Amino acid sequence: VEGATLEERLAALVKRSPVMLFMKGTPNTPKCGFSRTIVGILQEQGVEFGTFDILSDEEVRQGLKKFSNWPTYPQLYAKGELIGGLDVVKELLETGEFKAELEG
Amino acid sequence: MASVVGRGLWQTRSVRATINTSLLASTRRAFTSTGSFSFGAAKAAGGARGNSAMSTFGDIERKLTDRFQPTHLQILNESHMHSVPKNSETHFKVVVVSDLFDGVRIVQQHRLVQDCLKENLMANGGTVHALSVMTKTPKQWEASGGAVESSPGCLGGSKHDPQFQKS
Numbered sequence: 001v002e003g004a005t006l007e008e009r010l011a012a013l014v015k016r017s018p019v020m021l022f023m024k025g026t027p028n029t030p031k032c033g034f035s036r037t038i039v040g041i042l043q044e045q046g047v048e049f050g051t052f053d054i055l056s057d058e059e060v061r062q063g064l065k066k067f068s069n070w071p072t073y074p075q076l077y078a079k080g081e082l083i084g085g086l087d088v089v090k091e092l093l094e095t096g097e098f099k100a101e102l103e104g
Numbered sequence: 105m106a107s108v109v110g111r112g113l114w115q116t117r118s119v120r121a122t123i124n125t126s127l128l129a130s131t132r133r134a135f136t137s138t139g140s141f142s143f144g145a146a147k148a149a150g151g152a153r154g155n156s157a158m159s160t161f162g163d164i165e166r167k168l169t170d171r172f173q174p175t176h177l178q179i180l181n182e183s184h185m186h187s188v189p190k191n192s193e194t195h196f197k198v199v200v201v202s203d204l205f206d207g208v209r210i211v212q213q214h215r216l217v218q219d220c221l222k223e224n225l226m227a228n229g230g231t232v233h234a235l236s237v238m239t240k241t242p243k244q245w246e247a248s249g250g251a252v253e254s255s256p257g258c259l260g261g262s263k264h265d266p267q268f269q270k271s
Contacts, residue, residue, distance in 0.1 A: 031260070070215070
């Protein structure tokens with residue numbers, strides 16, 4: 001069944017790296033200010049992360065929003081769990097919870 | 105008092121709400137259960153305000169006020185910062201300060217706001233493509249001094265985005 005395959009694919013994709021970022025464009029060529037900013041934050045914080053360009057795959061782009069009940073990009077995952085978008089990351093940094101969230 | 109950084113006109117509405125604590129308590133229980141969400145500013149300076157009841161801006165204001173009874177609410181239409189036509193209502197930032205966020209995880213606070221506005225999202229037939237969210241409890245808001253950063257600048261993403269290409 002098509003749906004099951006996509007879901008399996010997404011379940012695997014969010015775990016592809018311990019910290020996984022779904023963004024518009026790539027770290028070197030971001031296509032959105034929010035995506036660029038979150039990449040900058042991760043790099044500043046010295047976090048190793050994998051990325052996926054959601055502009056390159058419409059199926060993942062739409063599917064992931066439903067999969068995680070999160071309507072926008074970028075989306076950051078740690079150990080396969082959604083941390084949130086740029087705004088959540090900024091808040092977590094402010095409250096000092098960011099590293100802890102990444103470690104799950 | 106909000107200190108505003110960046111371009112655009114802030115529409116600030118300070119809502120002094122009388123909060124009914126027993127209503128809050130039961131609402132908090134409802135909010136903290138994970139439901140399944142189906143998915144999904146100030147007007148540009150000089151632009152016509154239009155009929156705010158019909159516009160996305162007005163709709164967002166009404167929904168957030170009704171749902172969160174915020175002690176502080178800011179809505180900024182940031183569409184002018186992006187590669188979209190003039191007078192668009194595609195990119196918004198909302199700042200919601202409410203006691204309803206007390207004890208709720210940040211990611212869940214943002215989900216609540218997104219869920220409140222889900223009909224306005226482009227994927228669900230609305231006009232909103234990007235939604236920047238800031239949520240705080242009144243205590244956190246006081247402590248932060250009411251500072252709100254402007255959102256990141258556009259990198260022309262909308263130009264590459266099939267969602268924006270009308271046939």
